[in-house]
Amino acid sequence: MPDTAQGSAARLFPSAATTSGGVGIELDHVTKTYPGQPVSAVEDFSMRIEPGELVMFVGPSGCGKTTTMKMVNRIIEPTSGSIRIDGQDVLHLSPDQLRRHIGYVIQQIGLFPHMTIADNIAVVPRLLGWSKKRTAERVEELLRTVQLDPGVFAKRYPRQLSGGQQQRAGVARALAADPPVMLMDEPFGATDPITRERLQAEFLRLQAEIGKTIIFVTHDFDEAVRLGDRIAVLGERSRIEQFDTPDAILAAPANDYVASFIGSGAALKRLALVPVSRAALLPADAVARPRIAATRSLRDALDQLIATGSDALDVVDGAGTDGAVIGRIGQAEISAALRGRRAETVTP
Known part of the structure; x- marks a missing residue:
């Protein structure tokens, strides 16, 4: 297999060899129970996410949405059930290899402070054994993709970037190995409203180009409406209260719980769609x-x-x-x- 981003991902997920976008994800009766806890953190969760689809998990703190997402790349191991990516059960794959082929972006960004931005982005390609030339080309390509001039930002350290610039660098690092799947845990939640709106717009532009399969966790329903192809409104233990397009949820909330997330101004929110x-x-x-x-x-x-x-x-x-x-x-x-x-x- 040639030394390319697609070739690397295709070793784990065969469909990645024939598409530059994402692959399907299936969660089948997934449950997570912690020892000594009488109630499951996630209970009997089932969902299918289509290739290239951006699915928003929205719900209150503690409902299990982040736990559910983290089971996809096995940062948290499920107690029961199965999770398949591109038809393969992730429990049968090496956890390290799995995580290297799933992009992961968190609210705290997680850039290594002692590394330059270029070195941060290059971490996964180097772990995958990419050549220096290919890695350098990929770093430059991604910096331009997230609108950070390589000549200006490649040799800077995270502390020398604004919060919004650090978030863009974090997204670039998650994309480094061209993963078919990305997991995003409230990535814009720590930014101010103006920066968050700009990052959301940039992210929509980027997703229109790359078409990854993305699970995006948020507690902000307006963000879910703006970004998501479909929204999963989650209740206790990640129970799915409604899973549909933003417009369908705004037009016909399934119950009072979903309506409480929508809040006032549903018609105005639909106008934006x-x-x-x-x-x-x-x-x-x-x-x-x-x-x-x-x-x-x-x-x-x-x-x-x-x-x-x-x-x-x-x-x-x-x-x-x-x-x-x-x-x-x-x-x-x-x-x-x-x-x-x-x-x-x-x-x-």
């Missing part, structure tokens, strides 16, 4: 109005309507505002789109 292009637009006319791209969300459109005081916006084909006007949208069209259509996720 629906692109303007999904609305039934009014015909274009000769009147000059503020413009909005068809790829922006209905929430963006409503915000612009309120800010400008206009009765409608001209909708422009494409992602910018210089394209051809394809129709008009006002508050009535926004409301109708929300009531009558299922949402498509908008990627910023």
Whole structure:
């Protein structure tokens, strides 16, 4: 097998040889019980995650969501049940080899303070026996991918980076061996709101390019809505209260517990998921109005309507505002789109 990221992962997960994205994950009746504890930390948990899917685990502290995620790479060993990645039971694999082929990002980032950023990213490729040339190329590639200039950041130490820059370096390290699976444990939780929003946007951009299979733990439902393909709302002992798309959960919470996570403003949250292009637009006319791209969300459109005081916006084909006007949208069209259509996720 050639000395490549894909070749390394394919030794463990064969499907990684034919795709640059992720592989499927199946958890089948997984339980975790600790000695001396009368109640299981995780009880009879079953779920299938599709290749390339980003699944959010959301729930209160202590519900078992992080424990469930950590059993996937065997940082915590399950008491019973099976966990399969690309059809292989992880309990039959070497724990060290398994972890080297699963990216792992935590809230505390976990960069080695005595190593440069380049050396931090190179840790797993070196453990896998990559050549110096291939490792150096991969480090430079990943720094550019997470928008850290290699000429500026490669030789710096973690203490010389801001919190947001350290998080990006942590994501780069998790991606170093091009793992088909990534586990992310509240990776943006320790950052300020502005930095967190920027990191979320960068992460969505990155996932659109790499298409990994990702389990992402968060206690922030708004973050789950913004990032996830599907959301698992977890109760005590990781009991799945609802597992569905963000739009489906916002439109029809399964019970009061799920509704409590959504909180107020469910309709506004759904607006952020629906692109303007999904609305039934009014015909274009000769009147000059503020413009909005068809790829922006209905929430963006409503915000612009309120800010400008206009009765409608001209909708422009494409992602910018210089394209051809394809129709008009006002508050009535926004409301109708929300009531009558299922949402498509908008990627910023």
